[in-house]
Amino acid sequence: MRRPPPKRKQRLFRRRKVCRFCADASLPIDYKDPRTLRFxxxxxxxxxxxxxxxxxxxxxxxxxxxxxxxxxxxLMPYAATLSHY
Amino acid sequence: MRRYETVFIxxxxxxxxxxxxxxxxxxxxxxxxxxxxxxxxxxxxxxxxLAYAVKKQTRGYYVLMxxxxxxxxVKELERNMRLDDRILKYMTVxxxxxxxxxxxxAEIEAAKAQEAASEAAKEAAAESAIQTAGESATExxxxxxxxTAxxxxxxTAGESATMxxxxxxxxTAxxxxxPMADxxxxxxxxxxxxxxSESVAxxxxxxxxxxxxxxxxxxx
Numbered sequence: 001m002r003r004p005p006p007k008r009k010q011r012l013f014r015r016r017k018v019c020r021f022c023a024d025a026s027l028p029i030d031y032k033d034p035r036t037l038r039f040x041x042x043x044x045x046x047x048x049x050x051x052x053x054x055x056x057x058x059x060x061x062x063x064x065x066x067x068x069x070x071x072x073x074x075l076m077p078y079a080a081t082l083s084h085y
Numbered sequence: 086m087r088r089y090e091t092v093f094i095x096x097x098x099x100x101x102x103x104x105x106x107x108x109x110x111x112x113x114x115x116x117x118x119x120x121x122x123x124x125x126x127x128x129x130x131x132x133x134x135l136a137y138a139v140k141k142q143t144r145g146y147y148v149l150m151x152x153x154x155x156x157x158x159v160k161e162l163e164r165n166m167r168l169d170d171r172i173l174k175y176m177t178v179x180x181x182x183x184x185x186x187x188x189x190x191a192e193i194e195a196a197k198a199q200e201a202a203s204e205a206a207k208e209a210a211a212e213s214a215i216q217t218a219g220e221s222a223t224e225x226x227x228x229x230x231x232x233t234a235x236x237x238x239x240x241t242a243g244e245s246a247t248m249x250x251x252x253x254x255x256x257t258a259x260x261x262x263x264p265m266a267d268x269x270x271x272x273x274x275x276x277x278x279x280x281x282s283e284s285v286a287x288x289x290x291x292x293x294x295x296x297x298x299x300x301x302x303x304x305x
Contacts, residue, residue: 031178032092032149034136073092073176074145077136 017054021063029062031069034076041067045080086122086153086184093166093175094145097132104146107171114162115152122154125189126196139173153184 021027031037040048040055040063047067050060070076095104108127116122130147139145152158159177166175 069176069178071136074094074135074137074139074174075133080136 019054019056019059021059022056029059029066031066031073031075034070037063037067037070037076041076043080043082045077086155087179088125088151088153088181088184088189089159089177090180091150091152091159091162091175091177093148093150094135094139094173095148096142096171096173097144097146099146099171103171107169108148111150111162111165114165115154115158119186122152122158123186123189124150124152125193126151142173145173151180153186153189 021029027036029036040053042048047064050057053060055063067076071078095107099107108129112124112127115124126149128149128151130149132144133147135143135145150162163175163177166172
């Protein structure tokens with residue numbers, strides 16, 4: 001997923017993204033809970049980068065390990081196929 | 086001692102008795118002596134769809150083992166899982182490098198109490214539903230309290246249930262049980278919708294949910 005080259009206007013008016021896990025401290029990052037984790041992957045199963053999701057470095061790191069663990073135990077896909085074509 | 090968590094996937098085609106045998110065997114591997122090891126929790130998640138095929142299987146029976154022990158125990162458990170054909174896959178995660186036995190015992194007790202409380206609450210609810218039809222309210226308050234006699238303050242069944250339900254939640258706040266996590270998941274899904282759909286291409290978020298549904302249907 002590439003964003004279009006940043007234009008000046010866009011940069012000026014872009015909303016500041018807040019880390020979701022910092023905003024809500026009660027939100028756990030757990031590899032056993034793929035439903036939350038799925039939100040931070042693309043439909044193909046790739047992990048969404050920090051610059052897109054707006055997570056802070058600390059939580060992105062935790063998220064990444066959680067997603068990778070979930071992949072290991074087959075709760076999340078390594079590469080999902082697109083079934084609708 | 087360290088605290089570990091092992092998730093393993095058993096073959097979903099196993100009969101209930103066979104699976105019970107398997108679980109008993111694995112539980113038996115954890116030594117009885119408390120200063121060496123202790124099984125904290127054995128949580129069966131049940132049959133789930135696998136995200137990808139493992140040993141040509143698309144479904145599996147997930148079981149979570151939460152235990153304390155040292156490396157030799159993990160080695161032994163994993164060796165057994167590797168050799169056993171009934172287990173498709175396993176993963177062990179280190180949760181904590183130090184273990185406070187007393188705290189864990191309290192945790193187990195709390196979990197048990199919570200279970201009992203939830204059961205009692207269910208029974209009380211069922212009973213009160215029956216008894217509100219005609220009988221006195223004092224009886225409904227008395228009956229469940231005798232069932233949950235191990236709890237200190239039991240004025241009404243409803244109160245004791247909420248009290249015990251609160252305690253474990255604070256103790257196991259760092260490692261929530263899966264039903265709790267699931268709840269949090271659904272909540273976050275709702276709240277998370279807005280910011281992500283802005284940053285990711287707009288067509289992606291709705292599609293991912295579509296795909297999930299389709300995945301479920303295309304398993305057969």
